[in-house]
Amino acid sequence: ILNVEQSPQSLHVQEGDSTNFTCSFPSSNFYALHWYRWETAKSPEALFVMTLNGDEKKKGRISATLNTKEGYSYLYIKGSQPEDSATYLCGVGSNYQLIWGAGTKLIIKP
Amino acid sequence: DVKVTQSSRYLVKRTGEKVFLECVQDMDHENMFWYRQDPGLGLRLIYFSYDVKMKEKGDIPEGYSVSREKKERFSLILESASTNQTSMYLCASSPPSHRVPQYYGYTFGSGTRLTVV
Numbered sequence: 001i002l003n004v005e006q007s008p009q010s011l012h013v014q015e016g017d018s019t020n021f022t023c024s025f026p027s028s029n030f031y032a033l034h035w036y037r038w039e040t041a042k043s044p045e046a047l048f049v050m051t052l053n054g055d056e057k058k059k060g061r062i063s064a065t066l067n068t069k070e071g072y073s074y075l076y077i078k079g080s081q082p083e084d085s086a087t088y089l090c091g092v093g094s095n096y097q098l099i100w101g102a103g104t105k106l107i108i109k110p
Numbered sequence: 111d112v113k114v115t116q117s118s119r120y121l122v123k124r125t126g127e128k129v130f131l132e133c134v135q136d137m138d139h140e141n142m143f144w145y146r147q148d149p150g151l152g153l154r155l156i157y158f159s160y161d162v163k164m165k166e167k168g169d170i171p172e173g174y175s176v177s178r179e180k181k182e183r184f185s186l187i188l189e190s191a192s193t194n195q196t197s198m199y200l201c202a203s204s205p206p207s208h209r210v211p212q213y214y215g216y217t218f219g220s221g222t223r224l225t226v227v
Contacts, residue, residue: 041220043218
């Protein structure tokens, strides 16, 4: 069974600082990797879908990289803002469904 | 603005009750999913459907059933609610890539927090 690990579990970051966190997964039988942002009382929102080794995607101050050979993806946030406070979910596809990590809870301190 | 709508934000039910959680999407998506989310765990797939009247068991289908009579609606049914089904339930949909739905981003509802007492 595919196991997706996200680290750290939670993270406190000063406003204005940059940060990153990790999603790790077994590298065999990989189809795609998804990143979502889930703010409290809202729906999880898709950030990126990545399928190819070496993929890099960017959306404003947020970017992500993918290494399928070694089984990890990094999510970077540059110049953190209070609105970045959320839980960031990683889902990895390996057949007909996504397997999800437990998330990284990011708290931005003003 | 595309949407996945879940019928209730909060729900409190008694042990043994039959519970219906409704999910409606307006994007004409073929694929729909029901997940539950518990503290410290990733989203766990209960059931999914890739077409009307089609359903597939996910990782934790025990105690649940689903119904997909129309493309836009996917219902999760707790046949006899138990306290261990207290959880956050999330519905999602995605465009078709047939049996590889994960090539496209999912659109989620805002969740139903169910408490079984």
